[in-house]
């Protein structure tokens with residue numbers, strides 16, 4: 001399978017971390033922190049050099065002038081998430097962007113004040129939505145709906161989510177779902193959610209932390225109002241890398257939307273006139289606050305170049321096969337010591353499989369890490385692993401399962 005893999009050469013474009021024993025590790029942690037593209041260093045060095053040689057003039061005369069630098073990323077990112085370029089901006093970090101979006105798009109009223117999330121949403125999202133509810137004078141006990149799986153099931157059924165929106169939609173102000181749930185690896189039916197929300201007049205937002213760079217997205221066509229994601233997982237932008245934000249074109253000139261403003265969101269043609277009245281740029285750029293962190297963006301540019309070359313559709317094709325192979329090998333074990341909680345249907349998952357190990361999972365995760373086999377542990381009982389099509393191989397999958405099964409027996 002590796003010999004036939006048209007994407008196999010992309011592995012050479014990344015640094016694979018070293019293990020203590022110097023053996024080649026199995027790195028299945030791209031859902032947490034993606035690996036470093038070898039070209040990242042030269043992108044970063046270019047900016048350091050321009051800073052050293054040009055100082056403040058780098059804003060205008062750097063090889064890639066810093067003033068419009070974020071646009072170099074916006075266009076490639078828009079392509080990757082299926083958006084028009086004005087709909088995407090790269091800025092801040094994920095949770096900050098989520099708050100900025102909710103300040104603009106969560107406008108609760110006495111009759112429509114609820115936020116719908118999936119139960120077991122990432123804690124930062126839970127804190128963010130609860131704090132927004134309180135900020136508007138409501139109580140999460142009555143304004144937050146969390147949809148969970150049916151009894152004895154691990155993942156939410158898309159039809160249950162749709163029925164809930166159909167039934168309670170009139171009281172829901174915002175539907176905020178993680179496109180791929182961080183714990184179970186479930187990929188939600190985003191077009192269906194967006195459509196159901198639109199029918200009932202709800203605002204729809206997605207947290208795409210685990211979806212961006214993992215599955216093909218068509219945000220413009222699917223039509224959520226907004227989406228946010230981070231760039232350090234499948235996008236390989238580096239630890240804490242600057243995040244992404246999508247605002248659908250239909251809001252691009254809604255000047256009356258409430259927003260927390262900053263000077264980088266101000267109309268760039270008159271930004272440096274330093275006038276006191278805020279006049280937002282059209283599109284997602286109008287939500288920018290600060291001048292962008294060039295040194296954090298440079299490695300992300302390196303990674304986006306690699307994505308553009310590999311192509312997200314080809315990556316998805318390999319990903320389905322790679323994760324399917326992992327599932328096949330694990331199931332062949334017929335072990336009652338672990339079970340896979342991620343949906344089996346390929347259209348309901350991305351690269352990640354979440355393996356529930358009720359008894360001694362944390363110790364097992366530690367043991368595997370010491371052997372150079374990297375997944376990660378999420379309380380209370382989940383071992384998350386993701387073979388990433390850009391840099392993982394079928395042989396990695398085989399080696400992972402050998403080590404995992406030896407440790408679990």
Ligand SMILES: Cc1ncc(COP(=O)(O)O)c(C=O)c1O
Pocket residue numbers: 093094095096122124125178182207209210230243
């Ligand atoms: C689904 C999800 N949402 C939000 C976050 C928080 O991201 P940040 O720390 O970049 O705000 C994470 C981080 O892993 C995440 O996985």
